[in-house]
Amino acid sequence: MKKATSRGGGFAAKGNARPKDVDEYLASVPEPARATLKRMRAVIRSVVPEGTTEVISYGIPTFKYKRGLVAFAAFTNHCSFFPLGSSALDSFKEELKEFRVSKGTLHFPFDKPLSDGLLKKLVRARVAQNKGPK
Numbered sequence: 001m002k003k004a005t006s007r008g009g010g011f012a013a014k015g016n017a018r019p020k021d022v023d024e025y026l027a028s029v030p031e032p033a034r035a036t037l038k039r040m041r042a043v044i045r046s047v048v049p050e051g052t053t054e055v056i057s058y059g060i061p062t063f064k065y066k067r068g069l070v071a072f073a074a075f076t077n078h079c080s081f082f083p084l085g086s087s088a089l090d091s092f093k094e095e096l097k098e099f100r101v102s103k104g105t106l107h108f109p110f111d112k113p114l115s116d117g118l119l120k121k122l123v124r125a126r127v128a129q130n131k132g133p134k
């Protein structure tokens with residue numbers, strides 16, 4: 001997988017310089033959110049196809065495959081997962097009922113992250129959507 005840089009801001013910690021890459025973003029995130037995001041990153045990396053890049057887009061870690069794929073971020077009281085440009089969350093309503101879901105965003109507490117299996121399903125669904133016609 002390639003690494004790339006992009007414009008964007010940083011973790012919600014105010015006053016921090018904008019991170020140049022995902023590693024720098026993660027370094028700016030306090031625990032326990034950092035451990036949650038590092039695990040998410042590893043799981044996402046384990047299922048994305050060759051040619052996927054990691055960038056900072058709109059200030060958060062983003063994976064791109066053909067176009068925006070998924071992103072994740074830490075905030076003061078929760079983490080979020082963003083399946084970009086799709087209705088991927090609609091397909092998993094039953095599995096996501098214990099999480100706070102808004103249009104295009106999944107919020108969860110630091111101590112109750114998405115399971116690896118569910119995260120893989122969501123990422124694979126986005127990969128399939130990005131492989132299809134634009």
